[in-house]
Amino acid sequence: MHIRIATRKSLLALWQAEYVAAEINRTVPSATVELVPLSTRGDEVLDRSLQKIGGKGLFIKELEVAMQDGRADIAVHSMKDVPAVMPEGFCIAAILPRGNPADALLGREAVTLKTLPEGAVVGSSSLRRQAQILAVRPDLCVKPLRGNVQTRIGKLDAGEYDAIVLAAAGLERLELADRISEVLPATTMLPAAGQGVIGIECLSDRDDLCSLLARLEDPVTAVTTRAERAVAHRLEASCHSPVASYAILNGDELTLEALVARADGSEVLRQQSSGRAADAAELGTALADVLLANGAANLLAGS
Numbered sequence: 001m002h003i004r005i006a007t008r009k010s011l012l013a014l015w016q017a018e019y020v021a022a023e024i025n026r027t028v029p030s031a032t033v034e035l036v037p038l039s040t041r042g043d044e045v046l047d048r049s050l051q052k053i054g055g056k057g058l059f060i061k062e063l064e065v066a067m068q069d070g071r072a073d074i075a076v077h078s079m080k081d082v083p084a085v086m087p088e089g090f091c092i093a094a095i096l097p098r099g100n101p102a103d104a105l106l107g108r109e110a111v112t113l114k115t116l117p118e119g120a121v122v123g124s125s126s127l128r129r130q131a132q133i134l135a136v137r138p139d140l141c142v143k144p145l146r147g148n149v150q151t152r153i154g155k156l157d158a159g160e161y162d163a164i165v166l167a168a169a170g171l172e173r174l175e176l177a178d179r180i181s182e183v184l185p186a187t188t189m190l191p192a193a194g195q196g197v198i199g200i201e202c203l204s205d206r207d208d209l210c211s212l213l214a215r216l217e218d219p220v221t222a223v224t225t226r227a228e229r230a231v232a233h234r235l236e237a238s239c240h241s242p243v244a245s246y247a248i249l250n251g252d253e254l255t256l257e258a259l260v261a262r263a264d265g266s267e268v269l270r271q272q273s274s275g276r277a278a279d280a281a282e283l284g285t286a287l288a289d290v291l292l293a294n295g296a297a298n299l300l301a302g303s
């Protein structure tokens with residue numbers, strides 16, 4: 001079978017698509033693969049906030065249109081960017097082994113969230129990151145920061161920010177991990193649902209691809225990602241909500257932690273629960289319900 005892989009053109013997206021291509025070659029030697037790099041509106045429009053131009057779904061829409069039009073067979077995504085509810089007619093056919101789920105702080109010099117000077121400017125457009133930074137350092141000034149990973153680091157180096165926050169997984173994939181000043185522990189910075197996870201999307205009716213791609217799936221990451229995404233789904237969290245969820249699987253014991261905050265960090269709700277791997281989605285839904293019972297909806301509405 002010949003498989004055309006739709007991908008965004010950022011270096012990180014291309015790295016991830018090449019990685020999937022190599023995994024397909026390794027797992028299914030009879031298959032041939034080809035990359036189809038596409039521009040997306042999320043990448044092109046950088047002067048307005050993502051929220052204003054239509055949310056994170058924008059990064060994946062063009063890739064889905066390419067599959068619908070028969071120009072590509074699969075699309076490779078960071079699961080963090082995939083909405084909790086899949087668009088009609090599409091499915092995630094495989095979840096790959098998770099990379100580093102943590103967020104990282106980058107400074108021009110060696111800094112940590114603790115040692116940043118009072119009033120320092122931190123770059124991040126994510127309300128999840130903003131809320132958690134301000135919860136521990138209300139004196140800091142969080143300013144919007146968009147663009148691909150290299151663009152963001154360029155803005156740090158140009159002096160526009162004293163520090164920025166990026167996903168460790170992306171930095172490691174681009175061999176930029178030496179720029180990390182501090183890997184933020186989950187106790188301080190709970191990651192986004194699916195952070196560090198690569199997923200492969202295809203049309204739901206492509207049974208041929210689904211059965212072939214199933215061989216690439218990492219069952220542990222599939223379970224933890226399912227639990228994390230169920231939290232986001234129940235909270236109807238957009239990419240722009242100050243919501244985090246992170247799961248770990250130990251044998252058959254799934255431990256899930258979830259957080260909802262006010263965007264200014266003045267209030268943070270955090271809950272944890274454990275259950276069986278087979279109940280991943282139910283565990284996520286139930287944990288989100290606990291957060292809702294504790295006032296999560298108010299926090300989100302007021303953010």
Ligand SMILES: NCc1[nH]cc(CCC(=O)O)c1CC(=O)O
Nearest residue numbers: 078080166167169170195196197
């Ligand atoms: N929001 C963009 C995005 N989507 C996925 C990653 C990193 C890779 C990953 O989390 O899997 C990034 C960059 C970042 O947040 O620093």
